[in-house]
Amino acid sequence: MPELVNRQTLKRVRETAERLGYQPNRAARALATGRTENIGIIVPDLANPFFAEIIKGVQGRARESGSVTCVADSEEDPDTERALITEMSKRVDGIILCSSRLTTNELRGLGEVTQVVVLNRENVGLPSVTMDAAGGAQQAVEHLAALGHRRLVYLGGPSVSWSNRERRRTIRSCATRLGTEIAELGPFVPSFEAGVQGADLAVATGASAIIAFNDVMALGVLSRLVTRGIAVPEEVNIVGFDDIAMAVMTTPALTTVAVPKAEAGRAAVDLLIAALLGQPVANRKMAGQLIVRGSTGAYRGPAPAAAK
């Protein structure tokens, strides 16, 4: 309100900006406030496009709130992950743990060490963001059933993956409910090659549609199906790396359930910020989105009604 302050402030700001842009010393500020304005994120594999997309979201949201993002790659190793948490905790205000390879018990104890938000994990006594793996899997099965497929195959991911466990469970119960046959193959290391291999195994079962653990595997499946002349090449249209993918053996060639990875990353940062402010934090579950790709181009549509 006081105009004097305004003028003075303006003057100071001007001086500041003028005098080669003054930048406060972050270390000194951190010492005084106890806040680093850094947030950490630990993923099992930085090179996995799935996590890269999440990091992108985290970094973007963190930047908006004036923070910088510190990343680390645990290389799928629980010991490394533990060490990383310890190393990071002293340099950041909080950590976002993606698809943690730690046990539930270990995760429960983490609240003492530093502020933690888990992504792709539930019920560990920490704020969490999940991508509704179950819902996505359900949409996939219902979609295939609606297309008339009666025999499905699920090419499973790593048995240590929480997402995989969730999907398996859902796919099985959902298929049973719809009276659809479901065969489970795997576990596979989720690679292109595993998809190629899985495709042959799946075809041998006499199934008419395949659900793959993720897009990388689905890519392999599709490649193999095209090679064997089973899928229609013109329909092949893979653009993204979404979370759970479904390769159908006829048109449309590939359908995926896209999960909002960047959004999930942003949500995780929001939860972290809330927790740091001592606000109550509610867990977040991001909905998956069925994406049907056809020869006329990709379009996003609602999930087909469940054939209950």
Add this chain to the structure above:
Amino acid sequence: MPELVNRQTLKRVRETAERLGYQPNRAARALATGRTENIGIIVPDLANPFFAEIIKGVQGRARESGSVTCVADSEEDPDTERALITEMSKRVDGIILCSSRLTTNELRGLGEVTQVVVLNRENVGLPSVTMDAAGGAQQAVEHLAALGHRRLVYLGGPSVSWSNRERRRTIRSCATRLGTEIAELGPFVPSFEAGVQGADLAVATGASAIIAFNDVMALGVLSRLVTRGIAVPEEVNIVGFDDIAMAVMTTPALTTVAVPKAEAGRAAVDLLIAALLGQPVANRKMAGQLIVRGSTGAYRGPAPAAAK
């Protein structure tokens, strides 16, 4: 040497470890020493597997030296990149700039702001790590020429890409030297779809081999060639995302020039550390490695002798 010290040290260490693991306060240390032990890395797109792999190397090497890696994504935007550099510079000891979208002049001035190492860029007055785009391109052309191909096509990447400019130049001069015809198509946004499109254009020129700007495009090329029945499906074997890729229309179906991305990331950290210690830094150029994939499996071989 003095045993007394040993005992005392041991005792203290024990006390330390015992008393719930004492952790020095990083902020205080940073204030006192002026060292954050954080290193920054800025990339144009975090979701690009090429950069993800580099970050992985950077993070690994940084960790070995007791540092944490702060990442940021400039989203291909020079303005954002500039802002990011300013924001980061106060929180890290140095920054690794990957495939910077800034002009040479701007980069030259950066030495004043903070310690910087550039990756995928040369002659900007800063320590640099490059991946020998030229050498890789040369190997590619020589290999194709040795296989008897007389008409090549290069599907170019973004015109703002330094790597693309280097490769174009090399491919052209190398082809000329070997008496091989070379047609240039593009520039393309380096996507799968662009590869599909480029494949058709390339075939129309009557060329017998295609060099794509990168693996993502090559994937598209290959997919299209298989679909059109031009390439031999059984030979299709794409596993990685390497830097520059070459799709041959006959056996072997795909050959790539792999660049050591993680190694380059590690090298960049080494240069940064050296620079921080005031040591003289030499630029590093990482050699590309020709990888020939055949039906008998992938093998790494030396580049074929130049048919000079």
Add this chain to the structure above:
DNA sequence: ATGAAAGCGCTAACAG
């Protein structure tokens, strides 16, 4: 309302 001063926890320089 504005200004002075006391730390934050560490390191490095110095005195004993």
Add this chain to the structure above:
DNA sequence: CTGTTAGCGCTTTCAT
């Protein structure tokens, strides 16, 4: 060689 002390640059509290 060990022990003490003066800051590092900011925030925050307390006088004025």
